[in-house]
Amino acid sequence: MAHKLPEFRYGDTSNIKPHKADAKLLERLHSRVNFKPPGPETDRIAYFKRRLLEEFDSNRNVKLAVETCVHCGACLTVCPTYITTGDIKNSPVGRAELIRAIIKGEKPSGKIFGKAVNALRKFDENYLEMLYTYYWQCLLCRKCATYCPFGVDQATLTRTVRSILYEIGMASRFVVTTIDNMERTGNNMALTPAAIKNILDFVIKEIKEEKGVEIKVKVDQPAYALFLPSSADFFMNIETLKGHLLFMHAIGMDYTVSTKALEVANFGLFLDPRHLRYIGEIYVSAARELGVKLAVFCECGHGWHAFKNYVVPRLREYGIEGVHIFHLVVDAIKGGKIKLNPEANGDIVYMYQDPDYYARGGDLTEEPRFIMNHVVKKWIDPEYSRGKTWCCGGQGGMLADEMLPLAIQYSRLWYEDAIRHGAQWVVRPCSICKAQLSHVVPHLNKMYGKDLKYSGLMDLVYRALVV
Amino acid sequence: MNIAYLILYGYVPYAVMLIFIVGIVYRLVRWLTPKGLTGLYNVNATVNGDDYGKITLEILKRIFLFYTLPDTDNTLFIGSLLFHWGIWIALIGHLGIIIPSKYLESWFGISPSLHHVIALYVGGTAGTIALVGLLILITRRITGRTVTIKLVNEYKVRIPLTMLSFLDDYFAVAILLAIIALGLAQTLGITPTHPTYIDEISNWMWSLVTLHPNVSYIVADPLLQVHALLAMIFIAYFPWSKMMHPFSFIYISPTVARPSIKIKVRSVQR
Numbered sequence: 001m002a003h004k005l006p007e008f009r010y011g012d013t014s015n016i017k018p019h020k021a022d023a024k025l026l027e028r029l030h031s032r033v034n035f036k037p038p039g040p041e042t043d044r045i046a047y048f049k050r051r052l053l054e055e056f057d058s059n060r061n062v063k064l065a066v067e068t069c070v071h072c073g074a075c076l077t078v079c080p081t082y083i084t085t086g087d088i089k090n091s092p093v094g095r096a097e098l099i100r101a102i103i104k105g106e107k108p109s110g111k112i113f114g115k116a117v118n119a120l121r122k123f124d125e126n127y128l129e130m131l132y133t134y135y136w137q138c139l140l141c142r143k144c145a146t147y148c149p150f151g152v153d154q155a156t157l158t159r160t161v162r163s164i165l166y167e168i169g170m171a172s173r174f175v176v177t178t179i180d181n182m183e184r185t186g187n188n189m190a191l192t193p194a195a196i197k198n199i200l201d202f203v204i205k206e207i208k209e210e211k212g213v214e215i216k217v218k219v220d221q222p223a224y225a226l227f228l229p230s231s232a233d234f235f236m237n238i239e240t241l242k243g244h245l246l247f248m249h250a251i252g253m254d255y256t257v258s259t260k261a262l263e264v265a266n267f268g269l270f271l272d273p274r275h276l277r278y279i280g281e282i283y284v285s286a287a288r289e290l291g292v293k294l295a296v297f298c299e300c301g302h303g304w305h306a307f308k309n310y311v312v313p314r315l316r317e318y319g320i321e322g323v324h325i326f327h328l329v330v331d332a333i334k335g336g337k338i339k340l341n342p343e344a345n346g347d348i349v350y351m352y353q354d355p356d357y358y359a360r361g362g363d364l365t366e367e368p369r370f371i372m373n374h375v376v377k378k379w380i381d382p383e384y385s386r387g388k389t390w391c392c393g394g395q396g397g398m399l400a401d402e403m404l405p406l407a408i409q410y411s412r413l414w415y416e417d418a419i420r421h422g423a424q425w426v427v428r429p430c431s432i433c434k435a436q437l438s439h440v441v442p443h444l445n446k447m448y449g450k451d452l453k454y455s456g457l458m459d460l461v462y463r464a465l466v467v
Numbered sequence: 468m469n470i471a472y473l474i475l476y477g478y479v480p481y482a483v484m485l486i487f488i489v490g491i492v493y494r495l496v497r498w499l500t501p502k503g504l505t506g507l508y509n510v511n512a513t514v515n516g517d518d519y520g521k522i523t524l525e526i527l528k529r530i531f532l533f534y535t536l537p538d539t540d541n542t543l544f545i546g547s548l549l550f551h552w553g554i555w556i557a558l559i560g561h562l563g564i565i566i567p568s569k570y571l572e573s574w575f576g577i578s579p580s581l582h583h584v585i586a587l588y589v590g591g592t593a594g595t596i597a598l599v600g601l602l603i604l605i606t607r608r609i610t611g612r613t614v615t616i617k618l619v620n621e622y623k624v625r626i627p628l629t630m631l632s633f634l635d636d637y638f639a640v641a642i643l644l645a646i647i648a649l650g651l652a653q654t655l656g657i658t659p660t661h662p663t664y665i666d667e668i669s670n671w672m673w674s675l676v677t678l679h680p681n682v683s684y685i686v687a688d689p690l691l692q693v694h695a696l697l698a699m700i701f702i703a704y705f706p707w708s709k710m711m712h713p714f715s716f717i718y719i720s721p722t723v724a725r726p727s728i729k730i731k732v733r734s735v736q737r
Contacts, residue, residue, distance in 0.1 A: 058501045060718060067498075068715040071636050072547075073626040077539040077614045083622050093631055109635070116634040147535045149547075150715035312728050327732040363730070388538070416618035448619070 008405040011086045017133040018400045021176035026169055029176060032183055033274040037167060044168045045123050048131075049102060051164045056103055061156035066100050068150050069093065075144035075154070080391050081137055084409040089134045092144035092154035098131055099161060132170045135161045137406060139398060140270065140302075141391035142360040158396070163272040171271060174400035178267045179275050186260040186282055187231035188267070193220075193259035199234045200257070207242055213467050215249040218256035225255040225294040226287045228307075230264045230431035233298070237434050243458030244298050244325060246465055250338045251328065255296065261286035264300035265431060266307070270397050280310045287320050295322040299456045301355030301430035302395060304362050326367040326429075329461060333374050339466040342377045348453075350379040350460075351423035353414055354389040355430035368429060368457055375457075375464040379427075382417050390414040392428060394436025404439060411440045419450050429457035476671070476695065477680035483699045490706025495714060526716045540614050540626065546603035553597025554643075557650065560590040564665060565672045579666075586665060587658055594651040601647060605640050608632055635708055642701050649694035657690070664688075 006015045030037055038047050055062045075092035076082050082091030089095065101120035104110035110119030120127070138158040145153035165171060181190040191199075200217050208214055217227075227248065233241035248255055261282050268276030287295050295315060297307050304324060312322040332338045352372050358364040365386045372379050384390050393410030397403070418426050428434065437454045445451055528534045533551075536544035563571060563582055571577045577585070608628045616622040657664050667684045668691055674681035685691050704710065 060498065060501050063498055063501060064715060064718050067494075068709055068712045070709050070712055071608075071628065071631045071633075072543055073612075073628050073631065074536055074539045074543060076626050077616065077624045083616060083624050086625065088627060088630060097631060113634055118633045147539055149529055149533060149535060150712055151719050152715075308728055308730065312730070321731055323730055323732055327730055331732050412620070413618060413622075416620060420619050 005402065005405050008085075008409055013085045013087045013090050013137060013406060014130070014133055016137065016403060016406050018136050018172035018174060018397060019402055020132075020169075021171045021173040023169060025173070025176055025180060026166075026171065028180055029183070029275065033272075033278055035167070035274065037169065042168075045125070045128060047168055048128060048164055049106070049123065051167065052099065052102055052161075053106060055160050055164070059160060061153055062099075062160055064150070065096050065152045065154070065157045066103055069096060069100075069148075069152055072149070074147050074149060075152075078143045078147045079154075080141065080143065080393065080410050080413050081139060081406075084412055085406070089130070090137050092148075092152075095134050095138060096152070096154060096157055098127075098134065099157065128165075128170070131161060132165055135165065136172055136397060137403075138396055139356075139391045139393065139410065140396040141356040143356070143388075143391070146360055146387045159269070159271075159273070162270070166272050172397045172400060175267050175271050175397040178265075179271060179279070182263055182265070182267065182279055182282070183275070186258070186286070187262040188265050189231040189235060191231055191234060191262060196234065196257070196259050196262055203238060203241055203245065206238075207246055210242075211246060211465070211467055213246070213249065215245055217245060218254075220259055220290070221256050222291045223254045223256035224292060225253055225296050226261070226283075226290055226292040227255045227257050227296050227298075228261065228264055228283065229257070229298045230300050230303075231262050232265075232431045232435055234262075236438060237299075237431070237456055237459070239459035239462060240299055240429075240434070240456040241458075243456070243460070243462030243465075246462055246467065247325070247329060247332075247338070247458065248296075250465055250467055251332050253296075253328075256290055256292070258286040258290060260289070264298055264303040264307070266303050267397075269302050269306050270395075276306055276310065280306060280314060283307070283311050284314045284318070287315055288318055293320060295320060296325050296328065297322060298325050299429040299431060299434075299458060301357040301362070301432060303357075303431070304355075304364060305357035308362060324364055324367070325458065326364060326371060330367045330370050333371070340374045340461070340464040341466050342375055342464055344463040345376045345460050347377065348425045349423050350376045350425045350427055351382055351418050351421065352379055352385075352427045352457075353382055353392075353418070353433075354386055355428055355433050356389060356391050356395060358430070359386045359389050368427075371457060371461065372427070375460040380421050380423055382414075382421065384414070384417050390417060392430070392433040392436040393440065394432050399432065399435055399439070407436060408440050408443050411436065411444060415441075415444045415448070415452065418452060419448060424451075424453065426452060426454040427457050427460065428454060472686075473680075473682055476682040476685065476692070477675075479699060480675050480680075483703045486703045487705060490703075491711070491714070494706050494711055495717065498714075498717065522719060526719055530713070530716065540607075540612060542603060542607050542612055546600050546607060548600065549596045550600025550604060553593045553595070553600055554647070556593035557590060557597060557647075560586065560593060564669050565676060567669045567673045568666060583658065583662060583665065586654060591651070591654050594647060594654055598644075598647050598651060601640065601644055605644065608636070608640065638704075639708065639710060642697055642704075646694060646697045646701060649690055649697070653690050653694065 056066060073093060079092050101118050102123055104117055104119035109117055135158055140155040140158055142153060142155045145151055178188050182188050197219055204215055229241055229244055266276055266279045268279045297304060307322060315322050352368060354365055390413040392414060393407045398407045434456055441452060441454060533544055533547050536547060563586060568579045568582060571582055611628050612626040614624045616624060671684040
């Protein structure tokens, strides 16, 4: 790595924050969603305050977070960012308090009682920078929302605050670049159509060699289904991609990939709702253009959340359905359409760990378990399963290189949960999880003296599929 | 009887009730009118397939069992469970003070002697439970806690509640503590030896209910007067504070938060 990474200090993570996107890059993003940023003469503090108060008045999540929290601290013992760092500002209630203080400062009670009710007196550039730092350390994993007795969801507050920060030119370079790639090329990795076809040819050849079957993949052609893999599957998770393709072949699905939408991720979720929708519309346009009746979404946690809750309702407006590939796998197993041999995945002890957004708002917890039962001989359901799952530590923009010291810390929880139960292989069917694991597992294996391996779930389906 | 006393216990209670009801309605309207939800609407983190049955069960489990708390901090769980159940039972018991004994007997078949037994034992127990729960919560708030999460390593998670507690948090617990303590003092300290004590209070309260306030019944009951005064302050304060937290459940309701999108696998043809 070219730059020296900031050192992790327990109890104070104020030194770790993502690099900021430059004005030119932001300008490109703004123009796509027709956002006119405040001019250089604008007082950023006043702008932030005004926008926050607008959100407070118009956004239920912000209202709920500010007005009902009784400061019980239930979120503190479940939040991976706080448990592993011990910095109270890097916790759900601590983060929310940074915002409450600003809002309190504008309310009568804050004006009368001031500091006693934690009303902020001096909102300056330093405070703004602190907001940027701590709001970009949040994983948006929603574990706090699950445990908070009232369901206060810090993730939605984080998204709101990040969106306002984005408006005043403060946004993670990594996330903005990724969004720009997606909006420009239809995938996060900025793969060109030629590269996509080349990689597909290579993968098809490998499948032929390994499984002895010739599969055909339509590219940009009309079909019954639009297949949406992660562009990272074309680089890092080739085994996952093979699993997707072989399975689609095995069930005889007439499907196509689109070079305009070769992605599952939606980093708009981490930055700004306008970009979430913009990216969502890329999927909708691709599906309509190719005249499909179905969109099949592959492994990605946060992407599934955005897809299921934004894209699927939009697709339905045009008579198109959307499913996760796991739904199809379960359906195929139940209907006896595919044959799986768990022996193919060996005697390894696997552990299935839920990606955050499958479990917390994604309604996708039992399907992968059903598949696990059919593709491996031995697997462990972790103690922290389903809604209790630990985030991989890479979500919400934490995949940025400069965030690695924190990402390693955040990862220790799921990692320790795996090794203490004797798991040798962790299955996390999510593109961000897999990218994060590729970053941190080498460090963690070294730290703990283990040799934990990881993969997606379709990788295992690939090996187990008898064709 | 001076005029201030008459106003305080004869007329202020109406103003307090008005503030309470109007305040709650106002706050709920303010909570419900905003339509803008961040990007993905209000997709609940907690419930998969959030149909009405599951959501109702989820809300009831949260309200009555505090079921998410045992995994976080048992002190918070036990304190909350005791405190809330204690005050709910005690609040229901207050109906027996509002309604005069003659009506209790004719409407519900509760004789005065039975009422006294219930008030003393059930009310006394509920009040004690609430007090113990509240003391646990206050101690936790003042002293902070450290919870250990055991994985391979032990993660000591500090819960520094003093850093996160402000005037409004302290005000709420302080006034509740005083109200509960005074209520208990009357239930356990006065009613066993003064069988007519409950009747004096219910005569006063019933006079308020029937819109003929008569404050002479409680003129010699200083404990009750302070208890009622604090309760009125609390009730008037309720809608304007985070005491509104019980109503946060409307946000989980599918009537407000959009029900989850169901994936239709059966519709897939191949």
